Amino acid sequence: MSVKLFAALLESLVYTPSRNGKLRLLRDWFATAPDPDRGVGLAALAGELALKTAKPALVRDLVAARTDPALLALSHDYVGDFAETVALIWPERPGANQPPPGLAEVVELLELTSKADLPDLIASWLDVLDSSARFALIKLVTGGLRVGASARLAKTALADWSGTPLDDIEEVWHGVAPPYLAIFRWLEGKGPRPDPNGAPVFRPLMLAHPLEEKDFAALHAPDWRAEWKWDGIRVQVTSGPGGARLWSRGGEDVSASFPDLAPSLTFHAVLDGELLVVREGEVAPFSDLQQRLNRKAPGAKLQQQHPAMIRLYDILMDGEEDLRGLPFDARRARLEAWFARERPALMDVSPLIPFASMAELAAIRDGTRAASIEGLMLKRADSAYVPGRTKGLWWKWKRDPLTIDAVLMYAQRGHGKRSSFYSDFTFGLWRGEELVPVGKAYSGYTDEELLWLDRWIRNNTTARFGPVREVEKELVLEVAFDAAQRSGRHKSGVALRFPRIARIRRDKPASEADRLETLMATIPDGGA
Amino acid sequence: MLAPHPETWLCTRPEGLFCKPGDFFVDPVRPVPRAIITHGHSDHARPDHGAVLATRETLAIMRARMGEDRAGRVQQEIAYGEALEINGVRVTLRPAGHVLGSAQVVMDWKGSRAVVSGDYKRRPDPTCAPFEPVPCDVFVTEATFALPVFRHPDPAEEIGKLLRSVALFPERTHVIGCYALGKAQRLISLLRESGWDRPVPLHGALMKLCRLYEELGVSLGPLEPATVANKALFVGNIVLAPPSAIQDRWARRLAEPVPCLASGWMRVRQRARQGGVELPLVISDHADWDELLDTCAEVQAPEIWITHGREEALIHALAQRGQRGRALHLVGLGDEEIEDEPGGGE
Ligand SMILES: [Zn+2]
Numbered sequence A: 001m002s003v004k005l006f007a008a009l010l011e012s013l014v015y016t017p018s019r020n021g022k023l024r025l026l027r028d029w030f031a032t033a034p035d036p037d038r039g040v041g042l043a044a045l046a047g048e049l050a051l052k053t054a055k056p057a058l059v060r061d062l063v064a065a066r067t068d069p070a071l072l073a074l075s076h077d078y079v080g081d082f083a084e085t086v087a088l089i090w091p092e093r094p095g096a097n098q099p100p101p102g103l104a105e106v107v108e109l110l111e112l113t114s115k116a117d118l119p120d121l122i123a124s125w126l127d128v129l130d131s132s133a134r135f136a137l138i139k140l141v142t143g144g145l146r147v148g149a150s151a152r153l154a155k156t157a158l159a160d161w162s163g164t165p166l167d168d169i170e171e172v173w174h175g176v177a178p179p180y181l182a183i184f185r186w187l188e189g190k191g192p193r194p195d196p197n198g199a200p201v202f203r204p205l206m207l208a209h210p211l212e213e214k215d216f217a218a219l220h221a222p223d224w225r226a227e228w229k230w231d232g233i234r235v236q237v238t239s240g241p242g243g244a245r246l247w248s249r250g251g252e253d254v255s256a257s258f259p260d261l262a263p264s265l266t267f268h269a270v271l272d273g274e275l276l277v278v279r280e281g282e283v284a285p286f287s288d289l290q291q292r293l294n295r296k297a298p299g300a301k302l303q304q305q306h307p308a309m310i311r312l313y314d315i316l317m318d319g320e321e322d323l324r325g326l327p328f329d330a331r332r333a334r335l336e337a338w339f340a341r342e343r344p345a346l347m348d349v350s351p352l353i354p355f356a357s358m359a360e361l362a363a364i365r366d367g368t369r370a371a372s373i374e375g376l377m378l379k380r381a382d383s384a385y386v387p388g389r390t391k392g393l394w395w396k397w398k399r400d401p402l403t404i405d406a407v408l409m410y411a412q413r414g415h416g417k418r419s420s421f422y423s424d425f426t427f428g429l430w431r432g433e434e435l436v437p438v439g440k441a442y443s444g445y446t447d448e449e450l451l452w453l454d455r456w457i458r459n460n461t462t463a464r465f466g467p468v469r470e471v472e473k474e475l476v477l478e479v480a481f482d483a484a485q486r487s488g489r490h491k492s493g494v495a496l497r498f499p500r501i502a503r504i505r506r507d508k509p510a511s512e513a514d515r516l517e518t519l520m521a522t523i524p525d526g527g528a
Numbered sequence B: 001m002l003a004p005h006p007e008t009w010l011c012t013r014p015e016g017l018f019c020k021p022g023d024f025f026v027d028p029v030r031p032v033p034r035a036i037i038t039h040g041h042s043d044h045a046r047p048d049h050g051a052v053l054a055t056r057e058t059l060a061i062m063r064a065r066m067g068e069d070r071a072g073r074v075q076q077e078i079a080y081g082e083a084l085e086i087n088g089v090r091v092t093l094r095p096a097g098h099v100l101g102s103a104q105v106v107m108d109w110k111g112s113r114a115v116v117s118g119d120y121k122r123r124p125d126p127t128c129a130p131f132e133p134v135p136c137d138v139f140v141t142e143a144t145f146a147l148p149v150f151r152h153p154d155p156a157e158e159i160g161k162l163l164r165s166v167a168l169f170p171e172r173t174h175v176i177g178c179y180a181l182g183k184a185q186r187l188i189s190l191l192r193e194s195g196w197d198r199p200v201p202l203h204g205a206l207m208k209l210c211r212l213y214e215e216l217g218v219s220l221g222p223l224e225p226a227t228v229a230n231k232a233l234f235v236g237n238i239v240l241a242p243p244s245a246i247q248d249r250w251a252r253r254l255a256e257p258v259p260c261l262a263s264g265w266m267r268v269r270q271r272a273r274q275g276g277v278e279l280p281l282v283i284s285d286h287a288d289w290d291e292l293l294d295t296c297a298e299v300q301a302p303e304i305w306i307t308h309g310r311e312e313a314l315i316h317a318l319a320q321r322g323q324r325g326r327a328l329h330l331v332g333l334g335d336e337e338i339e340d341e342p343g344g345g346e
């Protein structure tokens, strides 16, 4: 039954928008699915299932041999997705009463079966599954499986279900291969904690809290160290005799996207830093880095035009020596000594910012307007490297957001708890006589403001397209955002980082909302 | 003498399908002097006809929905199987298995027979009499789900899916969007068959027809109005409402609602995801692809006329089976599986 059960899980994950709902579904899977299917399913969710896949043409041929071409074409037209069309149209065979395959069995047989025998094998499975399991199977064997949950979420559910801290699971995760039998045995109290065995493992990161006014007042300058907060991607670099990896902050292995960094990883250490695209010493905007991240196997041109590097700010392990228990100052000294000794290519050390008083530091923060710097990081000089988000040890102190007064143009219903509210807002700025949309915001408002907005939208709708309502161009919203970037994908030519609704400006007529030029002017080098 | 082909005495007019010798319409879309109504859905049963002939249940449903004064100036009941001569045309109604009171109209004229099926399904439904195939010369069929991708699963399995979700989210309300006439009552009886015996809270728009079903002898078990005052009833319960209400302000009274929709369209992911549905239930009161073809074969009609739906695929498949399909392109017949009936059942 397990392919069916797994297909049902995948389907529910796709339809369930809320995080808690997804966690509940995943916990239920861990509690009820049998081994080894349980772990194979987890590997598929975590994106770690190495599977020999079949070409989509194989499935195309199979269904063509079983259906009328005109009916297949009409059906494909209607359904849109070809795999789904096949799953739905596949002729059911009431006589085929062999039991449906297990998930692990599918993975194993795909591996063992010769290319010539593959079509018959896949057809025999499709004959005995229901339509939702056929859909999952086709996506699985053709390598197009999309999962409505991240690896991080799956591991969080594993932690919830077993009552084991997520950090403990992360520490052993990369030492065990699918179907993770040793991990499940350990989590169920039936076996020892798996030994990562020299394999590169991810160590959970120390995270910062946003600094607020009241916290700031309590800070005593000599206790703190300051660094720039870079607008890149947090990475952990793990390198040693067992291999080298780059991990994202969620413990996802992103090494494949950055082959240009691989030759630098010849040392034996675990480091914490920021992945950046840097050209001639200048940190490029975040969107440049995003292009690198989106590519699993970047071409030479992309690597050359978007050169990546790592700016280091902490050291967790030097060789086999665990430094996480040392205070920040001691780790910083070790980091600098390590860097002087190793001199790894494509890396540097993020400088400490000297300051004598908190007032001086505040002035430094207000003065930063470089696109690559989001603000400051404050780190307690005497604090150990503590995984997770312990309050009072690390602060992120972002520079004040920029704001624009924009006009509400469209609204869309939210998801989950917000599905009865119009809670996703598209807003625009004036360009000549016309309003052009510049962004979307889903947050920032209070519950009362959301109620008010929802009512306003219903009373001021001018057109409806599916779930979207177009509204009278009358309501001004003050939108806060971290930075504006040029973008070829937006009609306005500009995209906002982290926009959110700061205030509803009922006092302001739409004609006095900001113009697009004002926003463009916030982009360094003028946005021309 | 050779029997006249039905196309010589049955034709389409702007008002709908018209029987010339009988001088009456079947399911006309605008007011006419004489109408035979297959069933109470608002695309088939319109107000303000002169004389209306239908089953007792369909007439009762029409009166409940449109008011005594608009359900036909003269209302004549006819039981399933009972025959009536109208200007030489022999008219009989046979069950269509679609909703309570739904009927096929069997017309015999000078040795030639046409059957207008209205909407129909072939799955067992405890809330209405099962479809009876009648051999004929022309079979007039719907084609709502006339694509081979539409194969409705066993409704008991879909209810099982719903009950598993209720067990997994016991603090939330599962709210099922469903049509007020037929679908709501079928869902309740499917729930009862599966052993669900809690009172079922209903949106106000569904209550009247559920009560009418009970008066007409279909028992549905305990029902409650889903009012704000009844809030305690919602936790872990299954609530029924029209599709438009499940994600709207009305649903805010429910406990973290899980929006579900019961319809044959839910078989296609894109359709299900469009509406923000979190639990699609593929439960339909229309024939699916296999049932359409099987039914056309069973009635042995050399000619199949298609009133509304996706006729292209059906005509193609019928041709391969030696039956001639013809699209009537009747306007105004719709798809009650998703759309709310305007003003229906309040
Ligand atoms: Zn109907």
Ligand SMILES: [Zn+2]
Pocket (backbone or CB within 6 Å): B041, B043, B044, B119, B333, B334, B335, B336
């Ligand atoms: Zn209809």
